[in-house]
Amino acid sequence: MQSPPGGHPPDLRTPVGESTVELPDxxxxxxxxxxxxxxxxxxxxxxxxxxxxxxxxxxxxxxxxxxxxxxxxxxxxxxxxxxxLGELSPERDPIIRSGSREPSVADGWTYHQVGTPGRAMQPLRLVVPYGAQGELVRVHPGEEWLYVLDGRLRLTLGEALHELGPGDSAHYESLTPHRIAAATREGAEMLFVHTLLQSPDLYPHV
Incomplete structure (x- = not known):
């Protein structure tokens, strides 16, 4: 979730609708x-x-x-x-118990932190409702992996469109322009892992 602005073209990562969920911190x-x-x-x-x-x-x-x-x-x-989000865990406990963390919601997506903060690999469990962020295109360094748990998911990689169901997975370079959306009105749930790449100057998007 796009080209750097040169005179500020349309921001493909900006959702059409405002999120109604408060993230005050x-x-x-x-x-x-x-x-x-x-x-x-x-x-x-x-x-x-x-x-x-x-x-x-x-x-x-x-x-x-x-x-x-x-x-x-x-x-x-x-x-x-x-x-x-302020979810610091200095002790880096390798075990994350079910229900130990409250899910966060932003612009329709519900995401559960299922990994330890501060690591290069960040796993999430995502609930994607139909129509939420469906037009967001992302391009960034690293890799992403996803596994569909429930519902059907529409994954666009470059010019190719894929529809995934429960048990299907995808693993791709995230420099490939990609878009993720629920394919049916019932929404979809997935496991999602991405790498947090940091260049020496901390600005990998440049």
Whole structure:
């Protein structure tokens, strides 16, 4: 979830509808992380493929970030979604018990953290309702793997369109433009793993 803006073309990672779910702690954390990285609002927005105005709305809480935006900003700031949400686990317990973490919701997607924050590989269990973020196109370094648990999923990789059902999986380079959406009105549930790649300057999107 796209080409860097050159005069700010349409932002493919920006969902059409506003999220109604509150993530109150994310906004100030996004601002603090940007400042700690020594990035201006304009520089960070350019690296994320957003307009400065849109990033400003995310940092002030006037707009809620979607999951693709959180993934992108986490990579740029050299952190993880868990840390963006304040889910720090200094002891790095390798066991995550069922029900030990509350799920988070952003722009229609429900995602459960099923891994330990701060690691290069980030696993999630995602619930994707029909129509949510269906037009978001993502391009970023790394790899992604997904496994459909329930429902049917539509995965676009470059120009190829694939429909996956329960038991189907996909493993692909995430520099390939890709889009994930539920294929049926019942939605879909999947396991999702992506790598958090950090370049030496912490700006892998450039």
């Amino acid at each position: 994310v906004a100030p954390r996004l601002r603090d992380l940007r400042r700690r990285r020594g990035l201006t609002l304009e520089a960070a927005a350019q690296r994320a493929g957003l307009s400065p105005a849109h990033l400003s709305r995310l940092e002030t809480g006037r707009r809620q970030p979607s999951l693709p935006m959180l993934l992108s900003l986490a990579r740029i700031y050299g952190t993880t979604i868990g840390e963006l």
